[in-house]
Amino acid sequence: MRQKLYLLLPLVLICNLTLVAQKKLPNKKIFVRVYDATKRKIAKGKLHYIYKDSIVLLRNEKLTAIPVNRMSIIKTKRSFGNSIGMGAVVGTSFGLVFGYLAGSEGDFIFTRAESSLISGFLGLIAGSSIGGILGVIKHPKSFQIDHKPEKLLEFKKSISKRYK
Known part of the structure; x- marks a missing residue:
């Protein structure tokens, strides 16, 4: 039985690598969590784009736009x-x-x-x-937005410097 397992394991790994190689690897995006004024999480996902009055998050291959008037805190990285x-x-x-x-x-x-x-x-x-x-060790960063578009632009500048 053990010999069959040793023969089967490399075959499974090779098949897995060929399946992964066929997928196009996306650009590395930043994972963020967005909270409202009551510190309730309203959205999470990978940061796709930052506009002057909203952000767009990608989660489960669906884009979600969150307007700045709903945002109070943005936290980077996972919990x-x-x-x-x-x-x-x-x-x-x-x-x-x-x-x-x-x-x-x-x-x-x-x-x-x-x-x-x-x-x-x-x-x-x-x-x-x-x-x-x-x-x-990983120290997630927290950004106070407080429903202000100016602070969202500061967040955008800070993110663009840190994650190029």
Whole structure:
């Protein structure tokens, strides 16, 4: 069974690379979250364009225009919880696969399933911890717009300097 898995894994990776290579890679865009005066998130997505009186966000291949009179705060980058969640997913996945491949059926202490579950749990803890550390390090920026077009233009200048 293990030999079949070793033969199948490179084939799956090669097929995956050919599927990804056929997609056109978009330009790197900045992820932003937009909040209103009550600090409620009204939109999030990748910043597509900034006009003098609105911004356009791209999310799920749909464009959304948000007028400046609805904006109070714009925050760049993703939230702290997203970093922890992504770290947990990656750590758990890696742990499950590593534990399954490292375990053996005839082992005296752990079976493959038990080894996979233990490694998955350890990966969950490690991935969440690393995601939390990265969430603290990345420092999302917050811009006060306060429904003023002048501050939106300042945001545009600041973004264009920082992310070329």
